[in-house]
Amino acid sequence: MDYALTGARVVRLKSGDAGIFGRLEEEITALRAAKIPFEVIPGVPSACAAAALAQIPLTRRLTARRVQFVTGHDVTGHLPDTLNMAALADPQATTVVYMGKRTFPALVAALLAHGLAPDTPAILAEAVSHPGQAIARTTITALAERPSQDIGEAPALILYGPLAEGDA
Template sequence: MATDDTQPADGTVYLVGSGPGDPELLTLKAKRLLEDADIVLHDKLPGPKIIDMLPDDGCIDVGKRAHGDRTPQWEINERLVELAREGKSVVRLKGGDSFVFGRGGEEATYLAEHGVPFEVVPAVTSAVAAPAVAGIPVTHRDHASSVSFVTGHEDPTKPESAVDWGALAATGGTIVVLMGVTRLPLYTEALREAGMDPDTPVALVERATWPGQQVATGTLETIVEARDEVDISPPAVTVIGGVAGTRESVVEFLRNDYTPSDQHSDENTDD
């Protein structure tokens, strides 16, 4: 419900997910809205190929800037309202799905509070797509009947973490961690301390469906070394659980346009 001091907007804001980054994985609706939009607000996470598709005019980069500066969320929220009140068709473009760790829910609430019409355009979430293009299903009848999606931005050692790593360790299902490259040593240790088997398979998929996609595989005990050996950097998705071990049986026949050659792991190749 709009607050009393707001004015109706003539324009509409579209909260659009771009998928993992391959333009061919954009939904038809997302592509149409991007072509028809008066203005697009985006960050870097849609990936270089999709960003290159956007027109030179009518695009605003609201992501990370030089020297580590970021556009604060409150500024993005206000910009969306201002542009809609100018009567514009506005696309807020995000990587993956905007409602999966994408702050789309925060933006939807802000728009509603200020009387701005909006539409949500779902997308293929990177939480599922990144493992999939690396040959890893997030569920598998022989390995996992459940999957948990968590953020890796939180420090697992802080007293009031919203992520209960101990509970996750006890589920027996797949754990998919988004934005968890830097804190990988912390949460893998937290899971081991909570009783998860150190030999549990783990995979990291960097820049899934982008040019230069990389994959590192290992175990809960060895994945940090595998990450460093391959030089995995954000954005990347971490997959923890038996499903990560299935990749080995399919990777020889896995074909895609993202990884020119396999593939990186901690496995001993001397055998």
């Protein structure tokens, strides 16, 4: 902001879409408060890029009737206790968990308690739209059982639901 206040042109480039679990609202509020003109150019949401990498759609008539994006952790780093587990356990939805590698075992325990099948297909998509991007196809329970050191440090999304079983 200091550079922008001097009249310099500043670009804030963010991977994905800053409006989905990004800091877009905070940044817009700060820019407006400082009376700095700005433009928001949306990016491709990471969920869409991950689905393209996995060569699957996010929705399908009759079997994946909606897509839902959810954050995998709150400000303390834990699974948010305000998540609607009944909705997240819907077997006819594609769910995309942002920033959820560390909390996924807790999420899966709650999903199973709400009736989601243990063999529900899942995809771990890491470093999406970056060199070294990778996907791993599995099930929600197999992914939840992976030791934390096996899941790595790369930014990741977890997609689960009926469409996650497509061929890689």
